[in-house]
Amino acid sequence: MKTLPEYFKQAKQEKWALGHFNFSTADQLRAIVEVAAEMKSPVMVATSEGEDAFLGHEQTVALVKSWQAAGYPIFLNADHHKTWESVKGAMDAGYDTVLIDASKLPYEENLILTTKVVQYAKNKDHTMMVEGELGYLMGESSVQKRVDIKPEDYTKPEEAKDFVRKTGVERLAIAFGNAHGIITEQEEHLDLELLKKIVKAVPNTYLVLHGGSGLPPEEVRQAIALGITNVHINTELRLAYQEALRKKLMDDPDQTTPYKFLGPSFEAAKNLVRQKLDLFGAVGRI
């Protein structure tokens, strides 16, 4: 099986993006993995600090490892882990890759913490990729009316160059008009001109688009053509799962068997992942 760095290299050369989906239940993970296998797409699955706490640290790793052992090319990411303790905990527990998100800290402190994580990861396993974050990504993984997306929070190309050189991160989460979650009363647009400048400033770094939920599909496609190699989806998957569950419980209120009332949610999650892998050009890449 190829390693995650090998898939990133392939994605960059062939101009497609690896899908990255968060989960917090075993059936959501199964939905992602089964669709990825059906579409012959390598895929990243992830838990944030909250999702990881709900499912259990070791249990999350064990679930993913059981799919990997069966031959599925899936990779587990610790998404937006914000402290040394939580990111180290994930690396020690067996996560394949981590995102140390110190973007809220002052720049110098972000550099110090991210560098420490990169050094720890490389000593542990040379295939363990570390993602850093630069520029402040607004919003949260939910449905929001409005989010204050300000150009002064966007990633600055020169700072990206300095950050990558000093920390050694292989992936970089950037802010260029994207925000976490789905925004209902405002249009979200990507600053593709800024993306071009960032690609030029850090040509050997894999750039990650967070907050893929709710963005116009055509802009996501253009961003991938310009050099984005990884797109994060969380809220749209949560929403598809929740809407199907709510409908099922309303339509069939006497149903008490989880694998029956969760059936439509499972299928809704699968459909969403199918659409996204297709949009990311990730089909048939195994």
Ligand SMILES: [Zn+2]
């Ligand atoms: Zn994110």
